[in-house]
Amino acid sequence: MKKIIIGDHVIKSFGEGDEKRNVLDGVSVEIHEGEFVAVMGPSGSGKSTLMFALSGTESVDGGKVVVDGRDLSGIGENELADLRRTKMGFVFQQPTMLKNLNILDNIILPAMRGNRKNAAKMTEKARALMKRVGISELEKRDITQVSGGQLQRAGICRALMNSPRIIFGDEPTGALNSQSAQEIMDLLSEINAEGTAVMLVTHDAKVAARTERIMFMRDGTIVSDLKLPKFGGTNMEGRVEKVTVKMREIGI
Numbered sequence: 369m370k371k372i373i374i375g376d377h378v379i380k381s382f383g384e385g386d387e388k389r390n391v392l393d394g395v396s397v398e399i400h401e402g403e404f405v406a407v408m409g410p411s412g413s414g415k416s417t418l419m420f421a422l423s424g425t426e427s428v429d430g431g432k433v434v435v436d437g438r439d440l441s442g443i444g445e446n447e448l449a450d451l452r453r454t455k456m457g458f459v460f461q462q463p464t465m466l467k468n469l470n471i472l473d474n475i476i477l478p479a480m481r482g483n484r485k486n487a488a489k490m491t492e493k494a495r496a497l498m499k500r501v502g503i504s505e506l507e508k509r510d511i512t513q514v515s516g517g518q519l520q521r522a523g524i525c526r527a528l529m530n531s532p533r534i535i536f537g538d539e540p541t542g543a544l545n546s547q548s549a550q551e552i553m554d555l556l557s558e559i560n561a562e563g564t565a566v567m568l569v570t571h572d573a574k575v576a577a578r579t580e581r582i583m584f585m586r587d588g589t590i591v592s593d594l595k596l597p598k599f600g601g602t603n604m605e606g607r608v609e610k611v612t613v614k615m616r617e618i619g620i
């Protein structure tokens with residue numbers, strides 16, 4: 369299957385002089401089209417930094433990152449912004465949305481990038497996505513007038529506006545109660561089943577167990593790559609057990 373993201377001996381360091389250390393210490397990883405991946409590891413092991421490096425959010429200090437066949441080293445700022453906008457969607461623990469805009473506009477605006485010409489098309493797309501995730505009735509609401517789960521659904525709509533090839537999620541269920549977290553995972557699984565690759569950073573074994581591949585990080589490297597069959601709605605307990613056994617092995 370085609371590789372949507374390649375990280376080849378990626379190095380990322382922070383700090384200067386004696387304080388300098390590699391937060392990513394030569395990480396090599398390939399994410400394939402339509403894959404559903406989780407990244408786990410102790411706090412500070414480099415999970416978010418890996419996601420930022422693979423998505424071109426952060427530049428790297430060594431090795432290379434290739435997105436959809438395009439090597440990010442030497443790519444111009446505008447091209448990188450276009451690549452990120454058209455190929456990738458981002459979902460965070462707390463969706464960062466603007467307080468002075470309603471939910472619908474918060475979903476539409478980043479995808480428009482100031483181009484008012486396609487506003488009608490974008491509005492139509494946003495409404496279709498909102499309907500799909502069950503928040504149609506919230507379009508005029510302010511972001512302070514919805515629940516955490518509803519806001520995260522809006523965040524997912526926003527991430528899907530340009531039909532990305534991959535969704536990156538940094539703890540997308542981290543701020544939700546278990547029922548809402550479950551619903552968000554159902555939604556991400558559906559999106560993945562339609563062919564969009566999904567890569568999630570998570571501390572939650574139940575979240576990771578919904579995916580088909582769990583990469584475990586420690587000290588800036590991937591120390592284990594656990595494969596699971598695609599989740600078909602059964603044997604959740606067995607899957608969680610496999611993940612927790614590995615977590616114990618790694619010392620998480």
Ligand SMILES: Nc1ncnc2c1ncn2[C@@H]1O[C@H](COP(=O)(O)OP(=O)(O)OP(=O)(O)O)[C@@H](O)[C@H]1O
Nearest residue numbers: 382383391409410411412413414415416417418569
């Ligand atoms: N911009 C930065 N400047 C300096 N150090 C940083 C920066 N970003 C991350 N780090 C450091 O890099 C290390 C890895 O951070 P990262 O956020 O990738 O870890 P993580 O595994 O996602 O952790 P957590 O599970 O706590 O979110 C940490 O020690 C962090 O302090």
